[in-house]
Amino acid sequence: MDAQKVDMFIMTNGKFFESHHLIQIRDRLTAMDDNRWSILQTLQFKDPTTSLIVSLLAGGFAIDRFIIGDTGLGIAKLLTCGGLGVWVIVDWFLIMGLTREKNFIKIQQALV
Amino acid sequence: MALTRNKLYAFMGVGCGVGATWLIYNYKSYNLNDGLTLCLVKNVTGIPCPSCGSTRAVEALIHGNIIESVLWNPFGLLLTSLLVILPVWLLLDLSRRSDSLFNFYFWVETMLKQKKYAIPAIALATANWIWNIYKGL
Numbered sequence: 001m002d003a004q005k006v007d008m009f010i011m012t013n014g015k016f017f018e019s020h021h022l023i024q025i026r027d028r029l030t031a032m033d034d035n036r037w038s039i040l041q042t043l044q045f046k047d048p049t050t051s052l053i054v055s056l057l058a059g060g061f062a063i064d065r066f067i068i069g070d071t072g073l074g075i076a077k078l079l080t081c082g083g084l085g086v087w088v089i090v091d092w093f094l095i096m097g098l099t100r101e102k103n104f105i106k107i108q109q110a111l112v
Numbered sequence: 113m114a115l116t117r118n119k120l121y122a123f124m125g126v127g128c129g130v131g132a133t134w135l136i137y138n139y140k141s142y143n144l145n146d147g148l149t150l151c152l153v154k155n156v157t158g159i160p161c162p163s164c165g166s167t168r169a170v171e172a173l174i175h176g177n178i179i180e181s182v183l184w185n186p187f188g189l190l191l192t193s194l195l196v197i198l199p200v201w202l203l204l205d206l207s208r209r210s211d212s213l214f215n216f217y218f219w220v221e222t223m224l225k226q227k228k229y230a231i232p233a234i235a236l237a238t239a240n241w242i243w244n245i246y247k248g249l
Contacts, residue, residue: 013207059152071221072218080151080191081153081164082153
């Protein structure tokens, strides 16, 4: 794919991924065929900041876990009062990284 | 960093262990209603969360009072069955080197992501929450 397009993608979507993912994504996109660009454009990623806000406000109800797609763990968190209150606090710090990981898994699945 | 079998099993093992420890810790304070509250939602807002009272529900179940348990919080029944079934299934899976529990977990996840199961589940959880607030747990 065109280097300019790859740069554009990374500039607009860089905040959705961990910095070490970006190198991999750049390599994959550069090697990718040009006609996949439209598929790439339709992908929607979860914003890590939004998950952090949700986690801070509604972490006790495990809404943050449901939003990033961890339904099973979300139910566990909900049923245990947010892991006896501990899991809620742990997730305040983990949720942004987890969201970026989920985004990376999503783009990997789309690029296969 | 997708959820792998061993990670999920370790998590479940630790979860069940912490749950059992918590129940043993709370065993004596049953009926005294002075159990330690770790629930952040309740401590911060004063409003009980959907799963508040589930410790008391499980304790009631251990003492054999099923109706009392449901009246505290129906989530208690679910949690008790999980606490009984999960460790057994986990150990069976580990000894047989199979991953049936792992597959079951993902099957439940995909089921619950469908609207026809998700909406009733959310409605039930919300109804339970409203009941909890009404009961003033």
